[in-house]
Amino acid sequence: MAAKTQKKKTVKRKRRSGTMQARGVKRRERITSAAKELLLKKNLEDISYNEIAETAKVPAGSAYHFFPNVNSIYAAIAMEFLQRYVSAIAAPANKDFHTWQDVIDKQIEQGAKLFQEDPAAMKIIIGGKTPPEIKHWDRENDRRIAEMTEQDIKRYFQLPEIPRANKVFFYYVEIVDLIFSLSVLEHGTIAPHMVHEAQVAGKSYLSNYIPNILSKA
Template structure:
């Protein structure tokens, strides 16, 4: 994101237009020339901030990932071994859903992330950061495994949840509610295997 206020405003205008194009026509509809036409900017000004459409996808994904990771990091109960871990898992999944609901083009952005190795790497990096937070939460609860092993387990869970949440976005309200319940159950069942049993660790 540029430092100067005027440049930041221009970037926000371009990203807002990018969301509109994605919602209207999917990833294929987002082009630098399309952004120029939608915003009234000259195409060379678009290139000044985004040299290609992958750069636009990356900026949209980065904004979403930053909001998501900030919200998850604020869940202090995750790292509190006395807190009910099942309740904290439900809160974390609620954050995933809430942040996604506030990004109108989330489905199209996540689809775009699969279009190039560079964008896929961005998604993996974000998933790993979230997995590290989950692994630390398991570790403070006395999970009988190394932190490295817990990070791998958490990464598998985060990746699986992301895939299922993508499918959930394609469903209607009632179906989404049922899928959300299944997602919570899946996460709890998987994490329960990593958490040392006993009243001092279950919270």
Template sequence: MNTIFIKIGHNIKRFIMSENKDDKIEDVLVDSELAKKLVPNKFKFTSQQGRARRQKLLMGAKKLSETQSINDITLAAVCEEAGIPRASAYHFFPNIEAIFLALRFLNAIDILDVLRTVETVKYDRWQGYLTALIDRCVQIFDEDQTKAKLIYDTNTPDFEGDSFGEHMDHQVVRLVYDRLAERYEVPKFEDIQDVLLIAFSIVNAIFTVSYRRHERITDKYLQEANTASIAYLRCYLPEKLPRKNR
């Protein structure tokens, strides 16, 4: 794992452990490698006023994205919504894509935080845990549709070249593997996490189709995601994994 991934991982942990939402955002955006992607130099403002302005810009973009296509939202519109002069906004984000990149990063951490609350102890079989995990993802998207929009919308700025996206995928896969390994005797073959990553990609692909057709994850496509991912994993995992003694 390279240095960028290690530093982002440390900030993810700090984000999750912090009780104050504003502090979480500040920790991630000021100290993480993401900051270097968004602005060539470290964020200039770490004062209370600076933190408040950065938060207003993020929340302004989020509010506008609730009713508009992300691709149609301009930096000027976000500044007007946030009540921040455009000249000041450049101290925090060089362009509108950087704002939505930051929002997507923060959303991904939020999603990880929620998924950690899904425990395998409630399920006798691995299939039940994975189904619950996928269902919880859809609940997250239903509760905050901008999270799904930033991931699946056709007009979302292209984030695929940014290493943080790949890293977050691996964070989800690692969470699933650790949870399964805590509860069950998981087969110890070398590429088990690659198998889980493919299953995760299957779910994402089906969710993408659903969102682009219906602007949400429908029950039909939720069932398809459950069926397809579990069918794939059955090629590698036995129908019933032995449970570990507690």
């Protein structure tokens, strides 16, 4: 009988714990959604913690349980976006590429589209006022994208050995990021003509290391 009672108590605790976790996830989402909503109207530095909590309809004291400061909220938004970005870039394209340059064009267009669809993340990551810790995470993310860019080309073409390939592709990603950032600073978004500029710059840089024509893989 005692064992049965203990089992019921354990089940209740697990249910209660699961309910609390679910509530916590929803509350975190409300806070990050509120921050994204405010970022559509204001700059990063003009948004206060209390304003985010008020918009989320979450008491500030409770919000601190999930995020100790505004930058931690921005970091959560950035990390969620960067994970989506990496997953999208890593997914094989449903098309047959004729040249390695087509692969690069596709990747840059895809990256620009993802940023355009999430203006809050765009403002946090490439808006020119990115907090230092998020910049660090973004650089690490760029290294992953650099590796995937090389693998993406190899998926469709016979890519010859490139000395310091990890550096070459990382610099390529940074060049594209810089042009995206300039576009956000000048136009508030990644404008179509700046997507083209990023493609031109990225391909021009890589063409110093990759032959113009590659055989199919």
